[in-house]
Amino acid sequence: MSRAVRPYTILLARQKGIEVLRERASPMPPRCLPTCWAEQEDAEALRELADLGDDHAADLLVRLLAERGDLKQLRQLADNGDSRAARRLADLLVEREDVEELRQLTDAGNIHAATRLVDVLATRGDAVSLRQRADNGDVYAAARLPEVLAEQGMLELLDREVAAGTEGAARALRRARIGSADS
Structure with a gap:
């Protein structure tokens, strides 16, 4: 779509509604309208189109809001x-x-x-917060905890994780012991 047509397209969309625009603009690629609005940083227009189910408009809206830090x-x-x-x-x-x-x-x-x-x-390296989150059922924290304990040389705590059956703890302990033996 040419730059001269964009303002007309946007104006038409606002005055007549999206469906009228789509009917009249059959040769226009469906992604063109939200792209025009994104270029003009028109978050409200993108939101309206996204609310109608346009995934491309929704993507552009999120990108625009992120760029603005909104x-x-x-x-x-x-x-x-x-x-x-x-x-x-x-x-x-x-x-x-x-x-x-x-x-x-x-x-x-x-x-x-x-x-x-x-x-x-x-x-x-916040092992305390990771431990708290893991104790409260955070599987992501539980998975990362052994690695942090190993990096910080907290081998006694890592031994406890191995004894408790924490996934990845034995592997992290082996790596930590190999690393400390190399030093």
């Missing part, structure tokens, strides 16, 4: 079940190092936030 609207979409928004929201919170907000999202059931929170805790 955590509030991303969280709103995520709370309404949009997994794309949930993933981008978690990624933005990691970039901002907002562990508390990641915890809140995780506790609210956001699986993307849960995995990203565990990644942050593991990267920080």
